Amino acid sequence: MMGGRTAKRGRAWRFLLDILYPRKCPVCDRIIMPKGALICPPCRGRISFIREPRCKKCGKALMFEEKEYCENCNGQERRFMYGLALMEYDSVARKILADLKYHGKRDNADYVAAEMALRLGDEIRRVKPDVLIPVPVHPRRRRLRGFNQAELLAKGLGERMDIPVRTEALIRVRNTRPQKELGSLGRLNNLLEAFTVRRWDPRWKTVWLVDDIYTTGSTVEACTRILLTAGAKRVYVVCAAIGKDR
Numbered sequence: 001m002m003g004g005r006t007a008k009r010g011r012a013w014r015f016l017l018d019i020l021y022p023r024k025c026p027v028c029d030r031i032i033m034p035k036g037a038l039i040c041p042p043c044r045g046r047i048s049f050i051r052e053p054r055c056k057k058c059g060k061a062l063m064f065e066e067k068e069y070c071e072n073c074n075g076q077e078r079r080f081m082y083g084l085a086l087m088e089y090d091s092v093a094r095k096i097l098a099d100l101k102y103h104g105k106r107d108n109a110d111y112v113a114a115e116m117a118l119r120l121g122d123e124i125r126r127v128k129p130d131v132l133i134p135v136p137v138h139p140r141r142r143r144l145r146g147f148n149q150a151e152l153l154a155k156g157l158g159e160r161m162d163i164p165v166r167t168e169a170l171i172r173v174r175n176t177r178p179q180k181e182l183g184s185l186g187r188l189n190n191l192l193e194a195f196t197v198r199r200w201d202p203r204w205k206t207v208w209l210v211d212d213i214y215t216t217g218s219t220v221e222a223c224t225r226i227l228l229t230a231g232a233k234r235v236y237v238v239c240a241a242i243g244k245d246r
């Protein structure tokens with residue numbers, strides 16, 4: 001009930017904002033026509049939405065039907081159940097997410113969350129999630145940027161799907177050393193020390209972790225392991241964008 005009222009107020013507010021500051025397209029930056037849309041239709045056609053065949057673990061698009069897992073997931077231990085991703089991390093997706101993250105274009109999160117709800121909503125709901133948890137950034141980074149992009153995505157998704165979002169459950173306590181020179185195990189160990197659970201409700205059994213970009217998967221894997229230790233039973237991962245299978 002509360003969620004509905006907040007959502008309604010959000011929409012009324014959005015309507016006013018749209019009149020004062022017409023929405024700009026996340027792809028071409030021009031004012032969106034038709035009014036009320038979150039992206040211009042031709043630009044939407046430029047996004048590479050993930051389609052089948054997909055990696056059964058991380059959700060990455062695969063080149064061949066015969067493969068079950070992508071090269072990155074093959075032979076790796078993954079504790080999360082599986083992942084879903086909205087779009088391929090190509091130049092269009094990169095622009096949408098970089099404008100959000102580095103240029104504060106929050107409308108982009110709104111568009112991406114709406115598209116996630118539309119395209120992945122059924123799959124997200126199918127596992128009967130108790131809660132959505134965004135991958136946290138370090139509080140210092142959050143202060144500097146003014147927001148955490150994964151949190152904006154989780155909130156947009158949660159509001160649209162009526163699933164609670166808990167941003168205080170998982171926190172980032174440490175910024176990690178540069179990860180590039182580390183192998184996957186080193187990367188994971190490094191990350192396991194970066195996150196911790198702050199507040200946990202034992203009723204949270206099925207969780208969707210929400211993040212913006214899935215690269216090696218080490219971040220969500222580390223978060224998954226920490227949530228499982230805290231008492232989650234099943235952790236799933238949903239990301240806005242994911243790389244290509246090699």
Ligand SMILES: [Zn+2]
Nearest residue numbers: 025028040043
């Ligand atoms: Zn456009």
Ligand SMILES: [Zn+2]
Nearest residue numbers: 055058070073
């Ligand atoms: Zn994979």
